[in-house]
Amino acid sequence: MANFFFSSFKLCMLAITPVKFHNPSFGIFFHDVQHDDGEIRYRGDTALCRDDLYFPEVVDFLDNKYKNVPKVNVVMHACSDGEEVYSFLGVLISKLKEKASKFLPLTAKDLDSEHLKLAQRGVYDITDTEYVMANEYMNGDFYNYFELIPSRGSTDPRMKHTHTVKVEHSLKSLINFSLGNILEDAKKIDFKNTVLFARNFWPYLSYEEQHKLARILSKKMDRSSTLIIGDYDKEASDIGELLRMYGFEETKVCNVFEKHKTTLYN
Numbered sequence: 001m002a003n004f005f006f007s008s009f010k011l012c013m014l015a016i017t018p019v020k021f022h023n024p025s026f027g028i029f030f031h032d033v034q035h036d037d038g039e040i041r042y043r044g045d046t047a048l049c050r051d052d053l054y055f056p057e058v059v060d061f062l063d064n065k066y067k068n069v070p071k072v073n074v075v076m077h078a079c080s081d082g083e084e085v086y087s088f089l090g091v092l093i094s095k096l097k098e099k100a101s102k103f104l105p106l107t108a109k110d111l112d113s114e115h116l117k118l119a120q121r122g123v124y125d126i127t128d129t130e131y132v133m134a135n136e137y138m139n140g141d142f143y144n145y146f147e148l149i150p151s152r153g154s155t156d157p158r159m160k161h162t163h164t165v166k167v168e169h170s171l172k173s174l175i176n177f178s179l180g181n182i183l184e185d186a187k188k189i190d191f192k193n194t195v196l197f198a199r200n201f202w203p204y205l206s207y208e209e210q211h212k213l214a215r216i217l218s219k220k221m222d223r224s225s226t227l228i229i230g231d232y233d234k235e236a237s238d239i240g241e242l243l244r245m246y247g248f249e250e251t252k253v254c255n256v257f258e259k260h261k262t263t264l265y266n
Helices: 055-065 083-103 113-121 128-137 207-220 231-237 239-245
Strands: 020-022 030-034 040-043 073-077 106-110 123-127 146-149 162-167 175-179 194-198 226-228 248-250 256-259
Touching (some): 055 083, 073 083, 083 128, 083 194, 113 175, 194 207, 207 239
Parallel strands (some): 073 194, 194 226
Antiparallel strands (some): 030 040, 146 162, 226 256
């Protein structure tokens, strides 16, 4: 599988304020959010089956962990244009078949209404590499979940050999998209038997907000909960270490954490 990995130049973001979109019609869309002085507040985009998370291994982990649990909630915050949500769902169904039903429907949230419009539309330009990897992850069933439609012909040099795909309605119907701020939502979620995707946005939070979110999750999550973050969180802000301070431990699956102990930081 490693041969299908590609160097990711896409960063999944948490939208906080209105942003400027560059090439929003194509699979790559850049967000530049600036402070009043012009300094970049954050930037990023997203991709199908982003390579900092090995989706088949994640699904196997969740299948085993919750094998005796009749219903599991899956919440995906900072869902951006929805590509990662559809990626996870496609892999989940292709691997687990009828067993996937207990994880459904998925809840996907983002702070930006424009992101949600793109996610609900579900039309993406993808590269050959993205297709090969996604199809492999989905056991060759990629076109069960995505319809190939006439190409929109991206002119971005990084998007050579693109294909335009549209998410099948049967997949869309299994996701509830809505606006949401994780700093507020985390206080309201019952994390019993819940999987929370909170990926690649932590560095855009202030130091105080990072600790606030980690503290909330530490208080509300238990061993039945699962927290999934991203490489960017670790590299830019060392969120893995922050989570360990609050009683989380990384599992054998990269970027997948569980709450194991109470700490003084609670």
